[in-house]
Amino acid sequence: MATTVQNRAVRIGTHPFLLRVLSILFVLGLWEWAGRVPVSIAFPTCSETLVAFFEMLTDGTFAKAYAETIVPLLVGVFLTAVGGILTGIVLGLSPRAEWLGLPVVIVLQASPSAAIIPLITFQYGIGFAAKVFAVVLLSAPVIVLNSYRGIRNTPRSLLEMSDAFLAKRWQRIWKVVLPAGSGLIFAGLRLGLAQGFTGAILAELIITPTGVGDLITFYRSTADYAHMFAAILSIVVFAAVSIGLLQRLELRIFRPEMRPA
Amino acid sequence: MTSPHTRSPQPGQVPTEPGGGEPAVRVVDLCKEFPGGVLALEGLTFDLPRGELTSIIGPSGCGKTTTLKIIAGLAEATSGEVLVDGSPVHGPGPDRAFVFQDFALLPWANVLRNAAFGLELRGVPKKEREAIAREYIARVNLTGFEKSYPHQLSGGMRQRVGLARALAVDADILLMDEPFASVDEQIRRKFQEDLLYLLAEENKTVVFVTHSIEEAVYVSDQVVILTRGPAHVSKVVRPGIDRSGDSQDIRRNPEYLDWVERIWDELRDYLEK
Numbered sequence: 384m385a386t387t388v389q390n391r392a393v394r395i396g397t398h399p400f401l402l403r404v405l406s407i408l409f410v411l412g413l414w415e416w417a418g419r420v421p422v423s424i425a426f427p428t429c430s431e432t433l434v435a436f437f438e439m440l441t442d443g444t445f446a447k448a449y450a451e452t453i454v455p456l457l458v459g460v461f462l463t464a465v466g467g468i469l470t471g472i473v474l475g476l477s478p479r480a481e482w483l484g485l486p487v488v489i490v491l492q493a494s495p496s497a498a499i500i501p502l503i504t505f506q507y508g509i510g511f512a513a514k515v516f517a518v519v520l521l522s523a524p525v526i527v528l529n530s531y532r533g534i535r536n537t538p539r540s541l542l543e544m545s546d547a548f549l550a551k552r553w554q555r556i557w558k559v560v561l562p563a564g565s566g567l568i569f570a571g572l573r574l575g576l577a578q579g580f581t582g583a584i585l586a587e588l589i590i591t592p593t594g595v596g597d598l599i600t601f602y603r604s605t606a607d608y609a610h611m612f613a614a615i616l617s618i619v620v621f622a623a624v625s626i627g628l629l630q631r632l633e634l635r636i637f638r639p640e641m642r643p644a
Numbered sequence: 645m646t647s648p649h650t651r652s653p654q655p656g657q658v659p660t661e662p663g664g665g666e667p668a669v670r671v672v673d674l675c676k677e678f679p680g681g682v683l684a685l686e687g688l689t690f691d692l693p694r695g696e697l698t699s700i701i702g703p704s705g706c707g708k709t710t711t712l713k714i715i716a717g718l719a720e721a722t723s724g725e726v727l728v729d730g731s732p733v734h735g736p737g738p739d740r741a742f743v744f745q746d747f748a749l750l751p752w753a754n755v756l757r758n759a760a761f762g763l764e765l766r767g768v769p770k771k772e773r774e775a776i777a778r779e780y781i782a783r784v785n786l787t788g789f790e791k792s793y794p795h796q797l798s799g800g801m802r803q804r805v806g807l808a809r810a811l812a813v814d815a816d817i818l819l820m821d822e823p824f825a826s827v828d829e830q831i832r833r834k835f836q837e838d839l840l841y842l843l844a845e846e847n848k849t850v851v852f853v854t855h856s857i858e859e860a861v862y863v864s865d866q867v868v869i870l871t872r873g874p875a876h877v878s879k880v881v882r883p884g885i886d887r888s889g890d891s892q893d894i895r896r897n898p899e900y901l902d903w904v905e906r907i908w909d910e911l912r913d914y915l916e917k
Contacts, residue, residue: 543718544748547736548762548813558765562752638752 427609435613444598445617452583452594455511459518460579464572467523471530471568476556485531492524500585509591514583517590521582522575529571533564562638569633573626580622666730667691668817668849669715674724676710684710686874687724692817692866697843697850699860702870702878703911708853709745709821711875715851716742716819728817738766741810743820747802749794749809755781756790758805762813773812780808783842800831807839811846818843818850824859836863837891857911861885861903862894869910879910 411429418428427435439445473480474488500517507513537560545555561568587596595614602611669692676685684707692698700708713719715726717736726733728740736742741762749758757764760777768776781787784804794802803823810818823839824832840863843850854860860867861883869878883903887894894900 538748540744540746540748541750543713544742544744545765546718547716547740547742548765548809549736549738550765554765559750562750565752 425606425608427612431609432612432616435607435609436616439598439610439613439617448595448598448614449617449621452587452596455514455586456518456579456583459515459582460522460576462515463519463522463526463575463579467526467571467575468530468568471527471571472534472556472561474527474531475534475564476560481531488524488527488531491520492528496521496582497585497589500582500589503586504590513590514586517582517586518579519582521585522579525578526571526575529574530564530568533567533571534560536567537563565633565636565638569629573629576625576629577622580618584618665694668694668729669851670727671711671715672725672727674711674714674726675722676707676714676719677722683874685714685721686876688870688875688877690868690877690880692849692851694849695847696865697852697863698866698868699852699854699864700868700870701854701857701860701907701911702875703872704855706870706872707875708855708870711870712819712821712851712853716740718742738813739815740817740819741813741815743803743806743810743818743823745822745825747794747799747806747826749802749805751794754791754793755786755797755805758794759808759812762809766813776812777808780812781805783811784808785838798831800827800835803827803835807842811842816849818848820850820852822853822855824854832859833891839863840887857904857907858895861900861907867907869907871911881907 414432415429418426418431421428470484470488474484475481499520503513503516503520507516541559541563542555545559550559583594584596584599587594588600592600595618598614599611602608602614671688671690671692674685674688675683677683688711690698700711702708710719714721715733717733717740728737750761753761756774756777759781760768760773763773763776764770778787778790781790784807786801786804786808789797789801794805797805803826807823810820824835827835836859852860852863862885864883866880866882868880870876871878881903883900885894885897885900885903
């Protein structure tokens with residue numbers, strides 16, 4: 384009996400959910416301490432930030448700002464996801480496309496995109512299209528490269544197996560190559576979403592002062608650092624939640640064996 | 645699946661010629677040169693008699709698997725040809741099914757879907773292919789594991805799934821590439837016995853690549869001995885061990901031990917050169 388209780392205690396102590404909560408609490412605690420020191424007058428405590436966070440959440444400031452930011456983000460990430468995954472698959476399946484296309488993607492990934500973003504205004508002005516373009520610019524390379532790697536990493540023996548059992552070309556791609564690459568493809572999508580979010584915020588900071596980017600700019604100009612940090616915190620939370628949702632989607636569609644029972 | 649059946653029509657007899665009819669597969673003067681000029685196979689010629697189990701044996705790296713893949717149509721020969729029922733092989737076909745050394749199961753699919761995958765690719769409706777797969781899952785003793793995923797199974801169980809998948813497509817010829825190489829020794833013996841029992845019911849032509857002489861003598865009607873660098877056929881022998889008794893008796897049978905010794909001598913000659 385005693386051992387069961389002990390086992391349960393150990394199990395709870397090492398339960399992933401509890402560990403996650405503990406790790407978050409630890410970081411928040413560290414933040415509170417650093418704010419109280421204080422490390423800088425522009426660095427609010429965790430509690431001040433959280434108060435500001437809930438204030439903005441309840442008075443509709445976030446809702447309004449995110450409504451503005453999320454549309455170009457979703458449009459941009461959707462376009463990149465469809466185009467980028469297709470491009471990655473083509474690069475992964477055709478050696479000729481690989482030779483032609485891969486260097487472009489690698490150069491694009493290595494280039495400092497933030498420096499390119501101001502140039503967008505010459506072509507697309509300061510409106511919706513410019514934001515979408517910024518999202519695409521930042522998210523495309525990682526989505527394309529990960530899709531490409533995912534496709535290229537299909538185990539040889541599975542390809543041979545699909546040949547031996549007479550798979551047609553589309554069956555081979557749909558039933559073997561895509562599920563085998565789904566881990567890397569979805570990792571690319573998650574990173575792409577995060578990158579695209581960076582692109583949207585950068586566009587709002589650099590090109591058009593709107594949405595969440597504008598919140599940050601505005602509160603910084605009024606030296607309301609608690610609200611400014613709350614806006615930044617909201618970005619972190621938003622990104623973490625959307626990435627978690629994507630991961631669930633992946634397990635649901637492609638990898639039932641990795642779903643917790 | 646307790647005791648293996650006899651596969652030879654008349655146990656104890658050592659036939660010099662395969663029992664009548666055209667062989668299921670003829671391998672004619674097969675050569676394979678890899679890019680870079682490495683000659684792997686040099687003029688292999690042998691027949692696979694219909695309804696029998698033929699082992700291909702030889703030192704590691706001698707081209708056993710390459711030969712099997714050429715028969716399967718998964719690799720191309722540089723020259724020479726493989727005839728299945730008299731017509732040359734130009735790629736994989738529905739008349740041949742393959743069992744892979746590393747199982748090659750889809751990690752994201754459960755046992756049922758993996759076993760039915762060959763039929764799925766052929767467009768057999770879901771209900772029908774799952775019924776067939778269930779039947780073969782039962783034959784390889786995996787009933788109850790239909791919903792398990794490969795990573796939840798042992799090596800031996802995974803290879804049973806690979807075998808069920810190959811049997812489910814009902815090909816006449818079963819090509820097995822060191823099917824027990826990734827399986828524990830204890831399970832291996834049980835698996836060999838089960839395989840013989842299963843094949844006795846199925847009446848298939850089987851090609852079995854192995855590097856184990858004992859395994860080859862135990863399971864085969866015919867053994868093709870290959871030698872290394874570049875591979876050519878050293879000898880084709882027909883051990884024809886009487887497998888009617890208990891498996892332990894067979895392994896102690898002087899005839900069995902004699903054949904193991906003879907094949908070993910044959911290979912040793914080439915290894916020492």
